[in-house]
Amino acid sequence: MSATPNASSTAADDRDSYDPTSRRILRLSLSALVVLVAEPLYLMLDLAVVGRLGGLDLAALGVGVLVLSVVSTQLTFLSYGTTARSAQKFGKGDRAGAVAEGVQASWIALGVGAVIVAIVGVCAPWILSALTGGGEVASEATTWLRIAVWGVPLILLSMAGNGWMRGVQDTRRPIIYVVIGLGVSAVLCPVLVHGLLGAPALGLEGSAISNVVGQSIAGVLFAVRVWRENVQHPTAGGSRPQWSIIRMQLVLGRDLIVRSLSFQICFLSAAAVASRFGVAAVASHQLVLQLWNFVALLLDSFAIAAQALVGAALGAGAIPAAWRVTRRVTVWSLGVSIGLAAIFAAGSVVIPEIFTGDAEVLRAVGTPWWFFVAMLPIAGVVFALDGVLLGSADAAFLRNATLVSALVGFLPMIWCSLLFDWGLAGIWSGLILFMVLRLLTVVWRIRSEKWTTIANPAPDDAGVQGL
Known part of the structure; x- marks a missing residue:
């Protein structure tokens, strides 16, 4: 080239x-x-x-x-x-x-x-x-x-x-x-x-x-x-x-750091609340959460592919190619997530026993397990579209969407679970609500087509872009 x-x-x-x-x-x-x-x-x-x-x-x-x-x-x-x-x-x-x-x-x-x-x-x-x-x-x-x-x-x-x-x-x-x-x-x-x-x-x-x-x-x-x-x-x-480039990278970095911090606060809050429901509850919560983290790594690999391909397509001015990337990566990510959901559903009894033999934990794990299975197809789409928006440098929108989803969905459900004694069902309902809100926001953003026009802001606009 x-x-x-x-x-x-x-x-x-x-x-x-x-x-x-x-x-x-x-x-x-x-x-x-x-x-x-x-x-x-x-x-x-x-x-x-x-x-x-x-x-x-x-x-x-x-x-x-x-x-x-x-x-x-x-x-x-x-x-x-x-x-x-x-x-x-x-x-x-x-x-x-x-x-x-x-x-x-x-x-x-x-x-x-x-x-x-x-x-x-x-x-x-x-x-x-x-x-x-x-x-x-x-x-x-x-x-x-x-x-x-x-x-x-x-x-x-x-x-x-x-x-x-x-x-x-x-x-x-x-x-x-x-x-x-x-x-x-x-x-x-x-x-x-x-x-x-x-x-x-x-x-x-x-x-x-x-x-x-x-x-x-x-x-x-x-x-x-x-x-x-x-x-x-x-x-x-x-x-x-080169300070002009460094400044724009730091603006993009600021948005991604805020987004990452919101994830950290949500999951730390979930762990804190789960611990209030007893040893078996927090153990089963952490067990399923570790499986979620593993799946997130797998789906994140599709998001990274979307970043690279969407960024290259938009940089070339090839918006139709960017749309093809969006559709194809989403199909792959959704297909893999559905396959994983089927595996975890079929192994709902066997898989937890690989990690623990504690009878109380195995009884408790059934509650978050099915929320986890139901959430996987949603995550498949969300991760793929996150990658698309990151490829277009639309980090400011992702920051705001994640914050709103956390403040409106995840955190209220977590603390209501503690207040009203909803247990792990309340905590994982909050996580599903968090993912659904993220799904709605990223789908709306993709359909708006604004992500196809914001790549490569001018240096003078960099500070405004991140606000």
């Missing part, structure tokens, strides 16, 4: 650059899914390795990971926002501009990462004492977190790298980089924690060090790639920070 719009073959003329074939959609989705599930799989290994040290170390690791995961979750705009902006430039035939988005996102990653390292390094004891009530768990978790937080700038570099590479539809390298980084961590973790192969037994500190090493490798690989691409496809600003 030519790097300049004046070349004889532009992205708008090259149908294969954005045509939503099933093969292209599945390739992008599979690449995204591998990257999405790699970190949770490594975390399971880390927990298993540290768990052999004892309950204290396992609890400390769990709390430390929670703090890091909250931080990284709020900064996913470095991947999602960068994908949209990079894809739009790629669709225009401006690969240099797409790479420049990755360069500027990498500068944000380094700057924000340095601030987080400094803040967490100083405040870790107070943060962890607040979460645990102090004592040995807080002390051990502080030691782990103060080491592991040095990996945050590298984690953010990987997010930025994933973002622009998805935007230019490079599906192979992100998988390689992430697998290499986490693979090294997976080998180092048991070696450093338990002192295998002649290494010192560092215990919990070994877990933190292996995390940092693996994240550093992946982050450096992404950074080297964007630097090389920037050399091959130079822009006027080169590799220096």
Whole structure:
């Protein structure tokens, strides 16, 4: 593909650059899914390795990971926002501009990462004492977190790298980089924690060090790639920070952070209310919620494919192609979600027994289980259309739609469940209402066609766009 719009073959003329074939959609989705599930799989290994040290170390690791995961979750705009902006430039035939988005996102990653390292390094004891009530768990978790937080700038570099590479539809390298980084961590973790192969037994500190090493490798690989691409496809600003681009990325990031925070508040509130109904209730709630999180990763991979393809199509001015992406990705996501709903419905007795043998929990799990099954087809459509709107950089609308759905649907139902003793049925009714409201808002937005005209706002309009 030519790097300049004046070349004889532009992205708008090259149908294969954005045509939503099933093969292209599945390739992008599979690449995204591998990257999405790699970190949770490594975390399971880390927990298993540290768990052999004892309950204290396992609890400390769990709390430390929670703090890091909250931080990284709020900064996913470095991947999602960068994908949209990079894809739009790629669709225009401006690969240099797409790479420049990755360069500027990498500068944000380094700057924000340095601030987080400094803040967490100083405040870790107070943060962890607040979460645990102090004592040995807080002390051990502080030691782990103060080491592991040095990996945050590298984690953010990987997010930025994933973002622009998805935007230019490079599906192979992100998988390689992430697998290499986490693979090294997976080998180092048991070696450093338990002192295998002649290494010192560092215990919990070994877990933190292996995390940092693996994240550093992946982050450096992404950074080297964007630097090389920037050399091959130079822009006027080169590799220096370009504040006009950074400012627009931060506006998009602000909207995505607010949206992400609303999710966090809703699910934390649901867990708090579920815990008021007894041990069996909160255990069954968390069990089904973890299955929901797994399904969300799978469906999110279709949303990421929609982002990349819609962004490229709109960047090329090919609105009919963007509509084809919207329809085809929605059909795929809906089909997969219906298939999953059928599997979970058929396994309503067998699947929960894989996770627990507690009779009270198994009795309680039946209530949220069927809400979960009913919600899956709704989620299939919502996730796909979320991806479409993110691909058009319509993050401000998604922010507002999510906030309204949470404030009108989810949160009132959750707290009414506590007030009127509705139990888990009330909590999961709130979650379904939340999803239905999101479905109605995103479908309305798609049908309005406004998302096809707001991509690539002018720099002077960037601040207004996000309001």
